[in-house]
Amino acid sequence: MPSHPHIATSEWTLDYPPFFAWFEYILSHVAKYFDQEMLNVHNLNYSSSRTLLFQRFSVIFMDVLFVYAVRECCKCIDGKKVGKELTEKPKFILSVLLLWNFGLLIVDHIHFQYNGFLFGLMLLSIARLFQKRHMEGAFLFAVLLHFKHIYLYVAPAYGVYLLRSYCFTANKPDGSIRWKSFSFVRLISLGLVVFLVSALSLGPFLALNQLPQVFSRLFPFKRGLCHAYWAPNFWALYNALDKVLSVIGLKLKFLDPNNIPKASMTSGLVQQFQHTVLPSVTPLATLICTLIAILPSIFCLWFKPQGPRGFLRCLTLCALSSFMFGWHVHEKAILLAILPMSLLSVGKAGDASIFLILTTTGHYSLFPLLFTAPGLPIKILLMLLFTIYSISSLKTLFRRSFTLVAQAGVQWHDLS
Amino acid sequence: MEKWHLMAIVVLIGLTVRWTVSLNSYSGAGKPPMFGDYEAQRHWQEITFNLPVKQWYFNSSDNNLQYWGLDYPPLTAYHSLLCAYVAKFINPDWIALHTSRGYESQAHKLFMRTTVLIADLLIYIPAVVLYCCCLKEISTKKKIANALCILLYPGLILIDYGHFQNIYNSVSLGFALWGVLGVSCDCDLLGSLAFCLAINYKQMELYHALPFFCFLLGKCFKKGLRGKGFVLLVKLACIVVASFVLCWLPFFTEREQTLQVLRRLFPVDRGLFEDKVANIWCSFNVFLKIKDILPRHIQLIMSFCFTFLSLLPACIKLILQPSSKGFKFTLVSCALSFFLFSFQVHEKSILLVSLPVCLVLSEIPFMSTWFLLVSTFSMLPLLLKDELLMPSVVTTMAFFIACVTSFSIFEKTSEEELQLKSFSISVRKYLPCFTFLSRIIQYLFLISVITMVLLTLMTVTLDPPQKLPDLFSVLVCFVSCLNFLFFLVYFNIIIMWDSKGGRNQKKIS
Numbered sequence: 001m002p003s004h005p006h007i008a009t010s011e012w013t014l015d016y017p018p019f020f021a022w023f024e025y026i027l028s029h030v031a032k033y034f035d036q037e038m039l040n041v042h043n044l045n046y047s048s049s050r051t052l053l054f055q056r057f058s059v060i061f062m063d064v065l066f067v068y069a070v071r072e073c074c075k076c077i078d079g080k081k082v083g084k085e086l087t088e089k090p091k092f093i094l095s096v097l098l099l100w101n102f103g104l105l106i107v108d109h110i111h112f113q114y115n116g117f118l119f120g121l122m123l124l125s126i127a128r129l130f131q132k133r134h135m136e137g138a139f140l141f142a143v144l145l146h147f148k149h150i151y152l153y154v155a156p157a158y159g160v161y162l163l164r165s166y167c168f169t170a171n172k173p174d175g176s177i178r179w180k181s182f183s184f185v186r187l188i189s190l191g192l193v194v195f196l197v198s199a200l201s202l203g204p205f206l207a208l209n210q211l212p213q214v215f216s217r218l219f220p221f222k223r224g225l226c227h228a229y230w231a232p233n234f235w236a237l238y239n240a241l242d243k244v245l246s247v248i249g250l251k252l253k254f255l256d257p258n259n260i261p262k263a264s265m266t267s268g269l270v271q272q273f274q275h276t277v278l279p280s281v282t283p284l285a286t287l288i289c290t291l292i293a294i295l296p297s298i299f300c301l302w303f304k305p306q307g308p309r310g311f312l313r314c315l316t317l318c319a320l321s322s323f324m325f326g327w328h329v330h331e332k333a334i335l336l337a338i339l340p341m342s343l344l345s346v347g348k349a350g351d352a353s354i355f356l357i358l359t360t361t362g363h364y365s366l367f368p369l370l371f372t373a374p375g376l377p378i379k380i381l382l383m384l385l386f387t388i389y390s391i392s393s394l395k396t397l398f399r400r401s402f403t404l405v406a407q408a409g410v411q412w413h414d415l416s
Numbered sequence: 417m418e419k420w421h422l423m424a425i426v427v428l429i430g431l432t433v434r435w436t437v438s439l440n441s442y443s444g445a446g447k448p449p450m451f452g453d454y455e456a457q458r459h460w461q462e463i464t465f466n467l468p469v470k471q472w473y474f475n476s477s478d479n480n481l482q483y484w485g486l487d488y489p490p491l492t493a494y495h496s497l498l499c500a501y502v503a504k505f506i507n508p509d510w511i512a513l514h515t516s517r518g519y520e521s522q523a524h525k526l527f528m529r530t531t532v533l534i535a536d537l538l539i540y541i542p543a544v545v546l547y548c549c550c551l552k553e554i555s556t557k558k559k560i561a562n563a564l565c566i567l568l569y570p571g572l573i574l575i576d577y578g579h580f581q582n583i584y585n586s587v588s589l590g591f592a593l594w595g596v597l598g599v600s601c602d603c604d605l606l607g608s609l610a611f612c613l614a615i616n617y618k619q620m621e622l623y624h625a626l627p628f629f630c631f632l633l634g635k636c637f638k639k640g641l642r643g644k645g646f647v648l649l650v651k652l653a654c655i656v657v658a659s660f661v662l663c664w665l666p667f668f669t670e671r672e673q674t675l676q677v678l679r680r681l682f683p684v685d686r687g688l689f690e691d692k693v694a695n696i697w698c699s700f701n702v703f704l705k706i707k708d709i710l711p712r713h714i715q716l717i718m719s720f721c722f723t724f725l726s727l728l729p730a731c732i733k734l735i736l737q738p739s740s741k742g743f744k745f746t747l748v749s750c751a752l753s754f755f756l757f758s759f760q761v762h763e764k765s766i767l768l769v770s771l772p773v774c775l776v777l778s779e780i781p782f783m784s785t786w787f788l789l790v791s792t793f794s795m796l797p798l799l800l801k802d803e804l805l806m807p808s809v810v811t812t813m814a815f816f817i818a819c820v821t822s823f824s825i826f827e828k829t830s831e832e833e834l835q836l837k838s839f840s841i842s843v844r845k846y847l848p849c850f851t852f853l854s855r856i857i858q859y860l861f862l863i864s865v866i867t868m869v870l871l872t873l874m875t876v877t878l879d880p881p882q883k884l885p886d887l888f889s890v891l892v893c894f895v896s897c898l899n900f901l902f903f904l905v906y907f908n909i910i911i912m913w914d915s916k917g918g919r920n921q922k923k924i925s
Contacts, residue, residue, distance in 0.1 A: 085557075373526055374439055377533075381432040385425060392421035 015217045018201040019146040023114075027058055059108055059116060066120030070098045072127035073343060076308075090346040093393045097342045098123070102363045102386040103335045106379065110370060115332070118148050119339055126315070126340065130308040134166045138190055142197035149218050153322035153336060156294055157315040160301050162190060165311070176303065224328060225281055231329040232365045234289075235281065245277040286327040293321035309347070316340045331369065334362040349398040356394065360387055422560045423549075427541055430567030433814070434536065437807045438529045438577035456484035457496070457528065457583060458510065458519060464493050465500035466513040469666040473677050483517075487680045490663050491617040495584065499531050532576055532583050540590030541567065547597055547775065554778055561822030566774045568818050570792045570811035575764050578804045585764070588618040589771050595628065596747070596775065600740045604632060604648065605655050612659035619681045623754040623768045627746040630731045634738030683760065692889045693763045694794040694896035696722070696756045702890060715759070722757040726904070730911045741779070742911060747772035749907040756900055763798050766791045780835055780910075781823035786861055787903055789816065793868045794896035796875065797889040805876060829854050838913040860902070867895055 031054055074091040086092055108116045125140035141158050145151050167190070170181040205214050230236040275281070297317040301310060319337040323329055338359050345355035363383055370379050463472060463486065472493055475481040486493055503510045510524055548563040576583050591614035598607020611628055614621045632652055639645035667673045692698060697719070710718070730746045751769040755761055770791045777784045792812055799808045819825060828834075836853060843850045875888040884890075 373522070377435050378432065381428055381435065385428045385432065388421055388424055388428070392418060392425075396418070 015220065017146045017149050017218060018205065018214070019143065020148060023147070030054075030058075056109070059114060062114060062117040063108070063120070065117040066123070067099065069120035069123040069127065070095050073098070073123050073130075076127055076130040077343075077346060088393075088396060090397060093397060094342060094346045096393070097345070097390060098339065100386060100389075101335075101339065101342070102382050103332075103338060103366050105382060106366055106369060107332050107335065110375065110378070113332075115335065118144065118151075119335070121147070122151065122154075123339065123343075126308075126312065126343070129161070129311065134162060135189065135193065138162055139193050139197065142194045146197060146201040150330075150333060150336070153326070153333070154315050154318045156298060157301065157311060157318045160298050161305070161311040161314065163187075164302050165305050165307070166190070171305075220328070225286075227328060227330055229331055229368055231323065231331045231333065233324045233326070233329055235286070235325075235329075238278065238281070239275070242275045242278045249277060283327045286325055289325040290322050293325055294318050297321075309344070312340055312344055316344065331365055334365060338362050345394060346397065352394040352398055356391055359390060363387075419556050419560070423545060423563065426560055426564045426567060427545065429564065430541065431533070431537070433568065433811065434533060434573055434577050435529075437573050437804075437811065438532070440578055440802075440804060440807055454525075454528065455517075458524070459484045459517070460486055460493070460496040461500035461503055462511045462513060464497040465504065465511050470673065473667075473673070473680050481680075485680065487683070489616045489619055489681060490667060490677070491613065492584070495535075495587070495617075502531075503527065528583075529577070532586075535584055536576070536586045536590075540586035540593070543590045543593035543597060547593060550597065550601060551778055558778065558822070561818075562778050565777055565815065565818050565822055568811070568815045569770060569774055569788055570808060570815050571767055571770050571788070571795060573811055574792070574799055574804055574808055575767065575795070578799070578802060578807055585618070585767055588614050588621055589767065591617060592621055592624055592771065593775075595624075596744070596772075599628065599631060600743065604635065605651060608632065608652050608655050609659055612656055613663075616660065616663040620762075620765055620768055623751045623758075623765070624747055624772075626727065626731055627734060627743060627750050630734040630746065631738050631743045634735040637735065638738060692797060692886065692893045693761055694766070694893045694900060695758075695761050696897060696901075699894050699897040702894065719757055719759045723753055726753040726757060730908060733911060742914060744772055744775050745907055745911050745914070748776065749904060749911060752900060752904050752907065756897070756904065763795050766794055777819075777823075781819065782825040782828050782861075783834060783903075783906065785816070785819040785823075785825050786864065787899075790864065790868070790896055790899045790903075793872070794892065794900075796872060796892050800875065809872075829858055835910050835914070838915060839909050842913065864899055871895060 074095050077090050077094055104116060104119065107113055121140055121144040125137040125144065128134070128137035128140065138158070141151070141155075145155065164177070167183055167187045168177060168179075168181050169183050169186075170178055172178045202211065202214070205211055225235050226239060230239070294317065297314040301314045304310075306313075316337050319333075319340065323333050323337060326333075338355075341351070341355045341358055344351040346352070363386065367379055367383075370376075472486055475485070500511050506527065507523065509515075510519055510527070544566050545563055548559045548566070551559055551562065554562075572586060572589070576585050591610050595607045595609075595611030595614060598604065598610055600607075608628070611621070611624070615625065633649075636645035636649045636652075639648060641649075661668065664674070664677075667677050727750045730749045734742055734746045748769060751772060755765050755769055770788055773784050773787050773791075789812065792808065792815075796808070799805070834854060834857065840850060840853050871888070871892055875892070878888075880887040
């Protein structure tokens with residue numbers, strides 16, 4: 001077990017933090033009741049019907065946590081007085097939007113991963129923050145980070161919000177910070193929680209002096225700016241522009257064909273390469289771009305905190321910014337922005353329209369994940385189902401609210 | 417939410433379930449030399465495309481009738497021809513004469529599945545949607561829930577998309593449904609045209625022919641046989657004759673052609689029953705081997721008599737008092753009588769009974785749901801043969817949950833809801849203490865469901881004893897047959913004790 005991060009026997013070696021490794025370890029113990037063969041280290045690309053059955057069932061089983069988290073989130077939603085029918089309540093709409101989320105279905109159950117329960121952990125920590133149980137929320141998020149480090153994308157939002165709204169216990173009447181209300185105790189307790197969780201996860205590897213190896217597996221900067229399938233982010237546009245410019249340059253004889261490297265960015269392989277016309281992008285550059293992108297929302301969260309709803313907005317923006325400017329981003333990372341946005345969408349009409357645009361394009365960008373011919377009708381049907389439902393239900397929800405508000409002649413304001 | 421959006425979502429859910437079920441294996445996958453009925457469909461495309469019409473139903477060197485010969489009416493053959501043209505456009509190897517026997521590939525499987533989905537989408541699903549929209553006296557939400565439950569009915573999905581035996585059942589059932597729709601909404605001519613198409617697609621639809629005939633005859637009588645009724649009768653006769661002539665045109669040229677087609681459609685020398693089917697004769701065979709004792713023609717006469725005796729009361733009532741509600745219930749009881757007592761019945765003929773039961777789902781949700789569950793269960797041996805355990809369990813549970821939430825069936829078990837009020841009133845004239853009918857029925861439901869679940873578990877986990885290798889299939893058939901007999905009695909009671917065509921029934925909300 002301790003030697004796991006060391007082995008580079010195949011292309012699918014462990015590249016998630018230690019908690020996930022322990023999770024897989026527990027799974028492997030259950031797996032031996034299903035099929036012994038799949039646990040053989042040298043049995044790469046092994047698949048039998050029983051293996052498939054076991055893995056699919058394990059995903060479905062772990063989704064129980066996701067269902068629980070959705071339930072907790074629905075409790076935090078303000079039940080509006082409009083609409084007596086069950087299917088028109090915001091809680092119902094939110095639970096359908098989360099549980100039947102097309103992206104999650106495709107990625108988890110068809111493409112196969114364990115994102116369900118990880119998103120469950122994130123939604124649960126958000127729900128705890130809404131319910132003012134900040135310590136639990138922080139603890140859950142720390143655990144989540146050690147399951148899958150992609151959640152570092154949204155860590156700034158958590159950090160700033162907890163610092164600002166939890167460590168500073170009171171605000172001045174105009175909403176700005178009251179320095180005297182700083183609670184040292186709370187800060188220490190938060191720090192302790194994070195430290196303990198990290199110690200639990202990284203401790204064994206620290207003791208074995210394998211920390212550098214773990215980090216190099218977790219943050220593989222050698223993998224290149226873009227994944228094999230380009231995530232639809234800013235660097236994809238950047239690459240495309242570079243390609244176009246190089247083609248034009250070749251035609252107009254500005255560039256020497258001998259100087260252009262033969263490796264193409266679209267070859268579908270994961271590798272590092274240089275840009276031809278535009279300056280090459282380094283990991284540091286992407287980090288700076290990301291930081292610049294999340295700065296406005298962080299500032300807002302610090303100077304004008306609007307409670308948990310403001311935190312949620314900041315979280316979504318952090319996820320989106322990291323998606324747009326991050327290094328080696330996967331397409332699936334768009335789910336990190338879509339799922340929290342679902343929580344916002346049932347609150348305000350403006351959020352709902354943004355959500356619809358985000359979710360439709362985000363889900364459409366996940367299409368290349370299912371490339372087999374039988375998968376084509378499935379992804380089209382499921383996409384249509386989700387899109388029609390989300391547009392129709394959100395439209396009905398907010399049309400009613402608008403009509404009621406217009407009739408009452410009341411100023412429309414946020415119910416947070 | 418707007419009605420059309422909800423309906424679109426329901427249709428999409430139906431399509432998604434169908435396509436995901438179709439991703440499973442099919443009957444006869446990789447099993448030479450005969451393969452399964454998937455191969456039959458492919459072979460029919462080969463035959464109809466390559467041979468002239470006159471040779472389709474005849475045994476010849478090119479067309480070996482023992483190897484999946486055509487045994488459905490001409491419309492199926494035309495449909496196969498159409499699919500063959502599409503197949504030729506994509507890959508001619510699939511239908512090349514002789515050389516394409518046993519052709520199996522991912523692309524071909526996809527093609528066949530797609531043809532089924534398209535046929536379903538064009539014929540069956542619009543009929544269901546239109547039927548649910550035309551239902552009277554129920555709210556929009558209930559109509560849409562009704563459509564969802566009908567589209568989720570597991571039996572049809574598993575047979576058409578999972579089992580692949582005699583696929584395109586949805587086409588013939590869809591045509592029959594268009595027929596019911598037309599006749600119920602007073603477009604009698606279009607309705608009978610649609611039903612004639614259904615019969616010409618699969619001859620099993622003849623199970624439904626008698627109620628159609630009686631209902632239309634009853635309507636003609638009601639309109640007065642001297643005036644409008646007679647005109648209607650003549651028009652209907654013309655439509656029926658014209659549609660049959662149109663479909664059978666190539667085969668009417670010679671007497672031998674017509675006879676040969678009829679011989680292929682009605683193979684009377686196959687015996688009283690084949691395989692294990694939830695039929696009276698098969699269940700009776702457990703105790704007394706009538707299949708071997710009685711000669712063939714006696715068996716024929718016996719089944720004929722029993723069938724007609726059991727369906728006569730309902731049909732006579734329908735002629736005398738034609739009503740839309742009576743028509744639907746008569747469809748159920750007629751088809752059920754045929755299923756239980758007729759000659760050479762296949763397990764999947766239960767689908768012919770399930771369709772009319774789906775139509776009365778909104779009127780007696782509790783009994784209909786129970787019946788539809790039993791009908792899926794009765795096909796268990798067939799589904800297990802094709803390794804469809806997981807899809808059948810999942811679809812059955814989905815269907816059950818959909819029905820329970822849409823209709824809250826467990827609250828609708830009073831006598832009035834079960835439409836047994838008039839019956840129990842009549843019985844109480846002789847037996848004053850007969851008040852516990854609904855409770856009996858609830859207990860029966862519980863026993864039935866528990867038995868079905870137990871039998872399913874036993875069939876899947878245990879091995880049958882050496883001396884009785886078919887033990888579990890026979891048990892399944894026997895239990896289903898008992899259930900069906902109960903339903904036969906129940907539906908007949910409803911029909912006979914129904915007064916004034918149900919117009920004084922309480923409004924069902």
